[in-house]
Each structure stands twice: as structure tokens, then as C-alpha cells.
Amino acid sequence: MMEKEILAPKTVGDALALNxxxxxxxxxxxxxxxxxxxxxxxxxxxxxxxxxxxxxxxEQTVGYIHRAFEKIAERRPFYQITxxxxxxxxxxxxINNFGWxxxxxxxxxxxxxxxxxxxxxxxxxxxxxxxxxxxNSILGVDTGAYxxxxxxxxxxxxxxxxxxxxxxxxxxxxxxxxxGMERDLSPTAIKxxxxxxxxxxxxxxxxxxxxFVRNRIFRDRTINVGPIKVERAMEYGFTGPNxxxxxxxxxxxxxxxxxxxxxxxxxxxxxxxxDTFDRFMVRNAEIWESLKIIKQAIDNLPGGPYYANENxxxxxxxxxxxxxxxxxxxxxxxxxxxxxxxxxxxxxxxxGGNGELGFYLISDGGxxxxxxxxxxxxxxxxxxFPEMIEGLTVSDIVPIMSSLNVIAGELDA
Amino acid sequence: MIQNxxxxxxxxxxxxxxVFAFEEPYGLLSFSxxxxxxxxxxxxxxxxKLFKFNFLTDITGVQFPENKGLEFCAVYHLHSWKxxxxxxxxxxxxxxxxxxPTLTGMFAGANWMERETFDFYGINFLGHPNMKRILNIxxxxxxxxxxxxxxxxxxxxxxxxxLFGR
Numbered sequence: 001m002m003e004k005e006i007l008a009p010k011t012v013g014d015a016l017a018l019n020x021x022x023x024x025x026x027x028x029x030x031x032x033x034x035x036x037x038x039x040x041x042x043x044x045x046x047x048x049x050x051x052x053x054x055x056x057x058x059e060q061t062v063g064y065i066h067r068a069f070e071k072i073a074e075r076r077p078f079y080q081i082t083x084x085x086x087x088x089x090x091x092x093x094x095i096n097n098f099g100w101x102x103x104x105x106x107x108x109x110x111x112x113x114x115x116x117x118x119x120x121x122x123x124x125x126x127x128x129x130x131x132x133x134x135x136n137s138i139l140g141v142d143t144g145a146y147x148x149x150x151x152x153x154x155x156x157x158x159x160x161x162x163x164x165x166x167x168x169x170x171x172x173x174x175x176x177x178x179x180g181m182e183r184d185l186s187p188t189a190i191k192x193x194x195x196x197x198x199x200x201x202x203x204x205x206x207x208x209x210x211x212f213v214r215n216r217i218f219r220d221r222t223i224n225v226g227p228i229k230v231e232r233a234m235e236y237g238f239t240g241p242n243x244x245x246x247x248x249x250x251x252x253x254x255x256x257x258x259x260x261x262x263x264x265x266x267x268x269x270x271x272x273x274x275d276t277f278d279r280f281m282v283r284n285a286e287i288w289e290s291l292k293i294i295k296q297a298i299d300n301l302p303g304g305p306y307y308a309n310e311n312x313x314x315x316x317x318x319x320x321x322x323x324x325x326x327x328x329x330x331x332x333x334x335x336x337x338x339x340x341x342x343x344x345x346x347x348x349x350x351x352g353g354n355g356e357l358g359f360y361l362i363s364d365g366g367x368x369x370x371x372x373x374x375x376x377x378x379x380x381x382x383x384x385f386p387e388m389i390e391g392l393t394v395s396d397i398v399p400i401m402s403s404l405n406v407i408a409g410e411l412d413a
Numbered sequence: 414m415i416q417n418x419x420x421x422x423x424x425x426x427x428x429x430x431x432v433f434a435f436e437e438p439y440g441l442l443s444f445s446x447x448x449x450x451x452x453x454x455x456x457x458x459x460x461x462k463l464f465k466f467n468f469l470t471d472i473t474g475v476q477f478p479e480n481k482g483l484e485f486c487a488v489y490h491l492h493s494w495k496x497x498x499x500x501x502x503x504x505x506x507x508x509x510x511x512x513x514p515t516l517t518g519m520f521a522g523a524n525w526m527e528r529e530t531f532d533f534y535g536i537n538f539l540g541h542p543n544m545k546r547i548l549n550i551x552x553x554x555x556x557x558x559x560x561x562x563x564x565x566x567x568x569x570x571x572x573x574x575x576l577f578g579r
Contacts, residue, residue, distance in 0.1 A: 063548035070533070071557060075564045106439060237469060237522030248494075255497050345438040347490055347499065349470075358471055360488070373473040375490075383525045412548060 026051060031394075035064050039398045041138060042408030046385075046397070053393045058386045062379075066412040073372040077337030078104050079178055079315070081372070086172035088376060089410040091134050092127035092353035093173045094163070099350035102258055103359040104178045107344050110310050114302040116180035117260040122193060122297045123166060123175060124259070124350075125290040129201070130159045131353030132241070132283040132290075135405040139280055140212060142398045143221040148211045155204050158196050165189040179314035180307025190298065197294045205291075209284055219277065226388045226400035227275035237380040240355025242404055245282045246274030252351040263300075264293045276403040312339055337367050354378050354405050378410040415496045417442040420464060428454065434503075443501040448487070448513035451504050455516060458491060458500070466491040466500060469516065472526035474534035478560050484508040485536055489516075506536065515541040533558035 033039075033046040040046070043064035049056045069084045076084075085096035098120045105112060112120075133156055137149035160170040166189055167175040167182065176182060185193075212218045228238070230246040243250055249268045253261040269285035271278030307314050311330050320327035333339055343365035349358040358375030381404065389397045417437060424432045424444070432454065434445040446454050458466040470490040478484055483505035491500045504513050515538040516523040527538040528547040535556035538544060546553065555562065 063546075063550075066548040068557065071564060232521070234468060235521045237520065237526075250494060255494070345436075345443070345501075347441055347471075347501065356470065358490070360471065360473060360490070362475060371475045373471070373488075375471045379525060379529070380522050383522060 028056060033394070033397070035061070039142060039401075041402060042406065042411075044401075044406065044408060044411075048394070048397075050394075055389055055392055055394070055397065058389060060382065060385060062382070063412050065408050069413045070372055070374065073369055075368055077334075077339070077367055078313075078341060078369070079334065080337070081369070082176075083172070083174050085374075086174055087409055088374065088413060089131070089353055089357070089378070089407050090171055091407060092124075092131035093171065094123045094127040094175045095131075095350060095352050096357065097173060097175045098124055098259065099348070099352070099357050100359060101176055101178050102350065103346055103348040103361055104313075104341075105308075106348055107341060107346050107361060107363055108178075108310070108313055109342075110179050110308050110313065112180055112259075112308050113305050114260065115184075115304050116176075116306045116308070118297045118301050119166075119181050119185055119306060120176065120259050121261065121264070122185075122294050123163075125294045125297075126159050126162060126193075126196075128290050128353055129287050130156050131405070132287050135353075135402065136212075136280055136283050137208070139222075139276070139399055139402045140218070142402050143218055145211065145215070145218065148208055151211075152204060152208055155196075155201055158192070158200060162189060162192050162196065165192060177307065177315055179310045180305070182307075182315070184306045185301075190301075193294065193298055197291050197298070201291060205284075205287055212280070213284075221396075221399060222277040222280060222403070223275060224273065225276045225396050226392070226403070227273050227278075228384060228388055230274065232387075233274060233381075233384070236384040238355070238384070239377050239381070240352065241282045241286060242274075242279055242355065242381055244269065245271035245278035247272045252349050252356055256349065258348075258350060264296050266290075266293050276399050279403040340365060340367055349375070352377060354407070354410065355381065374413055376410045376413055378404075378406050379413070382406045382411055415464065415493075415498055417498075420498070420500070423461075423464070424454075427457065441499050441501055443503065445503045445505060448504040448506050451487075451489070451502070452514050452516065452519070454502065455489065455491065455519065459519065464493055464498075465495045466493045466498075468492040468494055469520040469523060469526075470499070472516070472523055472530055474530040474536050474558070476534060476558070476560050480505070482507055485511040485534060487513050487530065487536055511536045512539055513537075514539050517541055532556070535559070 028049055028051055031048045031050055033048055035043045035045040045061040047059045073081050082097050082100055085100045086093040088096050133152050137152045140148040163170055163173055165186055167173050228246055230248055233243050233246045247270050249270050251268045254268060266289045269282050271282050315334050316327035316331050321331045341363050344363050346361045349356050355377030360373040361369055362371040364370040388400055420442060421435055431450050432444050432446055436443045458464055470492045473488050475486045475488060476484055485506045487504045489502040515527055525547060527541055530536050531544055532546040532549050
């Protein structure tokens with residue numbers, strides 16, 4: 001392949017017109033951005049070749065927190081893999097958890113009751129809100145506005161309190177079970193969710209948008225910074241908000257509805273430039289849509305059981321384990337990973353915080369997956385980063401990186 | 414809405430013996446091709462005026478040590494956004510020569526997916542612009558996802574699989 005030609009003017013006039021120094025005066029230098037730089041928000045190394053403050057080319061090194069999840073998964077019973085999925089995109093772990101549960105349910109042929117599906121939708125949309133909230137507020141921090149970030153942290157805390165109410169954990173949630181939820185929504189949880197979607201979040205979100213959307217500094221720092229054309233984005237395998245910011249209304253929740261998403265009325269927001277500002281706006285709009293979905297789900301929450309009656313796969317309630325023999329037997333068999341799954345090959349995708357989160361699972365009829373591959377959206381679209389930052393300055397690459405919402409845990413799996 | 418049957422008929426009509434082993438596990442059409450034909454078939458599916466498999470969702474590898482002669486497999490997931498149909502293509506390769514042409518010329522996103530597959534399984538993507546490891550360190554001298562490397566320490570004898578139902 002031909003080396004990319006570095007712009008090298010020969011005359012002073014050219015140099016002035018292009019705003020670059022003469023070739024003989026040029027001195028390229030190499031700068032390491034990361035791996036443990038606070039502005040990368042994760043462990044990434046970017047080796048930047050720079051001409052003054054302009055980036056000529058860059059090389060990305062990833063894998064600093066590679067934990068071999070796909071290998072570990074080959075030795076674990078299905079329910080134990082949920083904890084691995086937590087640690088991929090840890091800003092929205094419930095989506096990963098339920099995505100994995102739905103994959104296994106598809107393999108086992110389990111139909112989950114409506115109530116469990118609605119609870120899942122509520123939790124997944126809350127997770128999407130926190131994911132986008134963190135991404136957008138950190139983008140604010142990277143452009144010099146710290147207060148928005150601190151302000152919305154309070155709302156994320158409320159979501160984490162809801163998580164605690166539903167599953168007991170906050171960040172790495174391990175929420176739900178194969179076959180449903182591990183417990184029903186408690187009255188406190190319902191109260192907290194209702195308060196969150198009806199009172200606190202819309203108010204804070206409105207204020208957050210007012211802080212940024214028409215802010216002169218913010219607009220100058222983000223509009224037309226790091227745009228990507230829609231064709232290029234599709235070639236690079238973009239999905240999720242980053243692709244929608246470029247103008248494609250591709251959303252797994254709509255094209256392949258899972259977990260009763262077809263019951264809800266919501267819109268898929270799109271941008272048209274695919275720049276940092278559009279990505280910010282699309283995420284903001286998605287937060288509003290998520291609130292809409294949660295409102296509908298919590299108001300129309302169906303009654304009935306919150307888990308499928310599948311003794312072989314659904315961990316029985318603790319109360320029964322202590323009092324009923326069958327429950328004790330199934331509990332033992334499931335916990336010790338003694339239950340065989342049918343053989344099969346599955347690809348299941350959910351709309352994660354960053355895009356299409358896919359699970360490719362091959363089961364050979366044993367107790368553990370024969371092969372499990374995670375399609376992590378962040379890993380795939382981060383490849384476009386060198387192309388997006390070429391020719392820009394260091395101060396631009398920080399907002400671009402945070403607007404892409406690359407999360408080291410998801411990228412490195 | 415395109416039915417899987419239509420795709421099968423079209424592919425068999427156009428490629429004949431080159432496409433084989435059609436399956437439909439859980440509704441997702443899946444078939445095999447020989448590694449040499451992968452570019453031709455993916456190009457055909459992408460440019461097909463009806464099917465339009467425009468999006469490369471995923472590339473990954475699988476190893477089947479028992480499948481003598483064709484131990485390695487590169488798995489491609491394609492997606493037609495217009496028709497909302499997914500497709501899985503497999504290319505099996507022998508262990509002595511796990512080589513398949515790269516798709517980086519058609520999909521820029523194939524770059525890292527192929528590097529990851531190379532890293533994990535040692536499948537060599539011919540013509541790839543930068544065929545080196547991505548998640549593991551460069552100095553590593555084996556491909557960790559291969560089945561010959563069991564996860565747990567082989568020298569330990571206090572963990573008997575049978576006792577743990579594995």
C-alpha cells in the first residue's frame with residue numbers, strides 16, 4: 001500500500017495558504033495519548049504523530065484490560081456467564097445481562113412472561129439513560145463544563161438506587177435470571193421508578209440540555225468536529241447512536257423487536273452530519289425516548305408471574321429451596337452446572353448503549369457454551385477513530401473520543 | 414419480506430456447487446463456502462439488487478478439532494438492512510493452512526474483527542493490511558482460544574471435572 005502523502009509545501013506562499021510550515025522547517029513528533037491519561041476515560045493508547053498541534057497520523061493500541069471473556073465462558077455454565085457480560089459495557093450492564101439471558105432463552109426455547117419482559121424493558125431503558133447521561137456529561141467535561149456532569153450524577157445515583165432495589169448491586173448488576181427476573185419489582189422500586197421518570201429526570205434533563213445545546217463554547221467545540229459520512233460509518237460497522245447521528249435509523253429495538261419492544265411507542269432520533277454535536281443531540285433525544293418507554297411500561301405493567309416456569313433452568317426461589325425437595329434438587333443441579341443445554345447455533349442481538357450488542361453462541365449439547373463470541377459495538381467502531389481525528393488538533397480528539405463513547409471494558413472484552 | 418428459500422435458490426442457481434451445507438438454525442440462514450470463494454460470494458450478496466446484504470455485522474472464528482482436515486472456521490454474519498434478514502457464512506480451513514482472503518477491501522470494519530480472529534485462533538487473513546495481534550501482546554507465541562489450551566492449569570489434580578458436573 002502507498003504511504004499517505006504528508007502535505008509538504010515547497011514555497012512560502014503555499015505554506016501560508018495551507019497554514020503549515022515549510023517542509024524543511026517541519027519537525028514531526030510523536031506523542032503518547034494514554035494509556036492512562038484521564039481524558040481517554042479508559043485504558044487506550046493513542047500514538048499520535050504530530051506536526052505542531054496537527055495530527056498527521058495515529059495508531060491505536062487496545063487490549064490493556066483484555067480479560068479473555070470468550071475463553072472463560074467456554075468453561076462456565078450458562079448462568080455464570082452473566083457476570084462476564086456485566087463487565088463489558090459497565091455503564092449499562094443490565095442491557096448486557098438481559099441480552100445474554102435472551103440469547104440463552106432462545107437456545108432453550110423458553111417463553112418469558114410478559115411481566116418479566118416489561119420489567120426488563122424498564123431496566124434496559126434505565127441503563128440506556130445512565131449510559132447516555134455519562135457519555136454526554138463527560139463530553140461536557142471534555143469541552144470545559146464540569147457542572148453539568150456533577151449535576152446529572154445525582155440522577156445516575158437514583159438509577160443505581162433502583163438497580164439496588166431490583167437486584168442488590170449497582171454497577172456490575174448481574175440482574176435477572178435465565179427465564180425471567182430473580183425477584184419482582186418491589187413497591188419501593190416502582191415508586192422510585194415513577195418518581196424518576198415523572199419528576200426528577202425530565203427536570204434535570206431539561207436543565208442539562210439548556211446548559212449545553214445553545215452554549216456558544218460547546219457548539220464551537222463540537223459542531224463539525226469529527227464528522228463521519230454515513231457510507232463510511234456503515235463500512236466501518238457503526239451501529240447505535242453513533243450511526244444514527246450520521247443519519248441512519250438503524251435500531252435493533254425496531255427492526256428485530258425483542259422483549260416486547262413492539263408494544264411501545266417511541267421514535268428513533270437521527271442526526272445528519274455525524275459530528276460530535278449530532279452524536280450528543282441523538283443521545284439526548286434517546287434519553288427522552290427512553291423515558292417515554294419506561295413511562296408506558298410502568299403504567300401498563302402486566303400482572304402474572306415474573307419468571308418462566310422452567311425448573312431446569314430458572315434458579316428456584318430461596319424460600320422453596322429450604323422447604324421443597326424438588327426445588328433443592330434443581331437448585332443444586334443448576335448451581336453446580338449439571339444441566340445440559342440443547343445443541344444449537346444462535347446469533348442474538350440487542351440494542352446496547354453503544355449499538356448492536358451481539359451474542360454468537362454455539363452449544364454442542366453440553367453444560368457450557370462450545371463457543372461464545374460477543375459482538376461488541378465499541379470494538380468495531382473504534383477502528384474509525386484514526387480516520388476521524390486526522391488533521392485535527394489534540395484538543396479536538398478528546399471530545400471526539402468521548403462522543404463515540406468507547407468503553408475500555410466493552411472494547412477489550 | 415425475503416424468505417430464506419429465495420436466497421438459497423438464487424445462490425445455488427448462481428454459484429452451484431460453491432455454496433453448500435445450507436442450514437437454518439433458529440431461523441437464521443447459514444451455509445458454507447470454500448475460503449477461496451468468500452470474496453466473490455460476499456460481493457455478490459452485497460451488490461445483489463434484491464437482497465442487498467450491505468452490512469458486515471461480525472467476523473469471528475471457531476475451532477472444531479474433531480473435524481479432521483477442516484479444523485478451523487471463519488464465521489461471517491451479514492445483515493440486509495433493507496430486507497431485515499441476517500445471514501451466516503462459514504468458511505472451513507485445514508489446521509495446517511488456516512488461510513482465508515480478507516474482507517478489508519469491501520468493509521473497512523473487517524480490519525479489527527479479522528485481527529481479533531487472528532489473535533485468538535491464528536487464522537491468517539490473506540491481503541490484510543496489518544495482520545497482527547490486537548488484544549493480546551505481540552510477544553505471545555500461541556493462539557489462546559484454540560481448544561488445545563485448556564483454561565485451567567493442567568498440573569492441578571484437585572479439581573476433578575466429574576465432581577463438578579463438567
